[in-house]
Amino acid sequence: MDKRLNDTVLANSYDAGHQSLSWDPGQPGGLLSGIDLASIIESPDAAEIVPNLPVQPLYYALKQRGFEDSLEILALLSTEQVVHMADYEAWDADDFSQRRMLNFLKYFGEISAEQLYTRFADLDEEYQIATLEGLLTVYEVEHMFDLPHDVEERAFKMPCDTVFYEIHLESKDDVEFVEKLMESVREHNMVYAYALLSHATHNPPAENEAQV
Known part of the structure; x- marks a missing residue:
């Protein structure tokens, strides 16, 4: 079931540049090809590296690798990174998709109950309500x-x-x-x-x- 958030939230999401990111993997190039998640996971400095990575290239790399195979990275994301990725995942043009948001949150639930709670609670209140409405x-x-x-x-x-x-x-x-x-x-x-x-x-x- 799709839900439409109020116009203010929708406008703010567009203004921030993080709404309905078009997803067509193709062949990565330029900045989008520059994040080696496998190497980051093996790095002893992963906890410092991941939260400082740019959101869009990181999101692209996670989609390429698969969220389900990148739980170690998801656990290290900053609040800002998660909020922006939730925007990318949950919107289909102007429509908010409960199913897509729930599917995104499921990955954090696979990490731990604390991760699930924290990531959900960090979302905008409008998103929280729309996810369960x-x-x-x-x-x-x-x-x-x-x-x-x-x-x-x-x-x-x-x-x-x-x-x-x-x-x-x-x-x-x-x-x-x-x-x-x-x-x-x-x-x-x-x-x-x-x-x-x-x-x-x-x-x-x-x-x-x-x-x-």
Whole structure:
């Protein structure tokens, strides 16, 4: 499902020069051919080298090598590099793609729960909400058995024991990943986890629950 962010965020993204980077690998040349990821990974100074590399050539090199084969590099990216790469990955012309953003975040989830949380939390708030918007339905009940019968087995529970949520994705792997993301958020910032539920659903938990 594609989501359109507000005009201000879209304009800022264009102004920054990091929106909808055209991706056609072809044969790299010039600056784009100058980053040897294999050598960087083997370097004892990789932690200092990677965050200082220019974003577009680094992104090109990662796409050529494959994000899935470059987890060591992804773990060393600066916040700015990740934010810009999220722009490159998540936009299709003027449309924000939830699926593409989730696929991008999955690589950080393969590194660690902390990486997943940090990279997601570092995104612009509009991006965070757009990534989860429409994917969650929240239920507030006194007991789990008060949930609709067809929801009970699919619902995930928040620590307050009265807020539950359902993840609306067809793929079991996608559902598991979104829950992995929510779990990483709960582990690091519980108030933030409730706030995400509140903003990403049309049926938000009560304000007092968000302070649990």
